[in-house]
Every structure is written in C-alpha cells, then in structure tokens.
Amino acid sequence: MTEESAKILLAEDDTDMRRFLVKALQNAGFNVVSYDNGLSAYHRLREEPFELLLTDIVMPEMDGIELARRASELDPDIKIMFITGFAAVALNADSAAPKHAKVLSKPVHLRDLVNEVHKMLAA
Numbered sequence: 819m820t821e822e823s824a825k826i827l828l829a830e831d832d833t834d835m836r837r838f839l840v841k842a843l844q845n846a847g848f849n850v851v852s853y854d855n856g857l858s859a860y861h862r863l864r865e866e867p868f869e870l871l872l873t874d875i876v877m878p879e880m881d882g883i884e885l886a887r888r889a890s891e892l893d894p895d896i897k898i899m900f901i902t903g904f905a906a907v908a909l910n911a912d913s914a915a916p917k918h919a920k921v922l923s924k925p926v927h928l929r930d931l932v933n934e935v936h937k938m939l940a941a
Contacts, residue, residue, distance in 0.1 A: 824869040824939050828852040829859035829885055830901070831877040835924075839872070839901070842928040843935065856880030863889050868896060869939060875902040883915045890916045897938045901926055 826843055830836040831854050843850045851868070853859040857879040863871070871889045873882035880888075886898045898919040922934060 823847070823849055825849045825851070825867070826870045826872055826935070827859055827863060827868040829854075829856050829871070829873040829877060829882065831855055831874060835874075838928075839931070842931060843872075846932045846935070848935065856882060856885035860885055860888055863892055863896075867893055870897045870899065870935065872899050872901060872935070875900055886916050886919055887914050897941070899934065899938060901931070 826848050828836065828839055828843070828850055830839060830852065833854065836852050836854060840850050840852050851862060853862065854877075856873065856877050859871075859873070860880060871886060873885055875882035877885075882900055882902070886900070889896050889898065898916055900915070900919055900921045901924060902921065903924040920934060920938060922931060
C-alpha cells in the first residue's frame, strides 16, 4: 500500500473545518473518512483499520483524547494527530493522550497539515 492511498479517519465536530480538512487531504491523494464526533469515529475504527487518526480534541460524545487512547488500544500502530485550538491541553504531560501523538494548532495551514500527514505516514 502506498502512502498516498493511506486511509485517514478524521473526527472534527465543526462542519466547515471538517469539509475543509477532508477536501485538502483528498486533494493530496489520501483516502479520508470523516465523522462529526468521537464516538462515531471510534465505532468505525472498530470495523476497519486506518493508518492515521486525525482528530479535534474538544468534541461532543467522546473527546479526541479519549478517542486517541481507545484507537491506540485497538491498533498500537495507528498514527495519531490532533488538530486543536487547545494545544496546551493535548500537550499536558499528565493528559491521557498517547505520547506519540502529533499536535497541530488551529488555525492550521493546509500545506502544513498535508506535510505533517506525509511525514507521519512515512515514519
């Protein structure tokens, strides 16, 4: 499987932001499935594997940190990236966020996002 066709699961409750991210990642050649809450994204993760989980942190039903923690339990190899306006929360040393997760702060530039996704998937 090539890096370009990598499957990305996106969880973002802001509709405009979600559409924007999906479009950017699809334009970069990625296969993206998106949900507007952590719980729905988690159910999808249980059905099939994804290479990368891209998630907002503050969401209804299940926040991004809980989603990331559960995703890592399901698949220890999944790459995790948070996109958030609350970077300090994710980076808090005693947070439950998986330690290998990458954090991008909003507003995020599409070029930076795509570059970071490429880097993570190539790692």
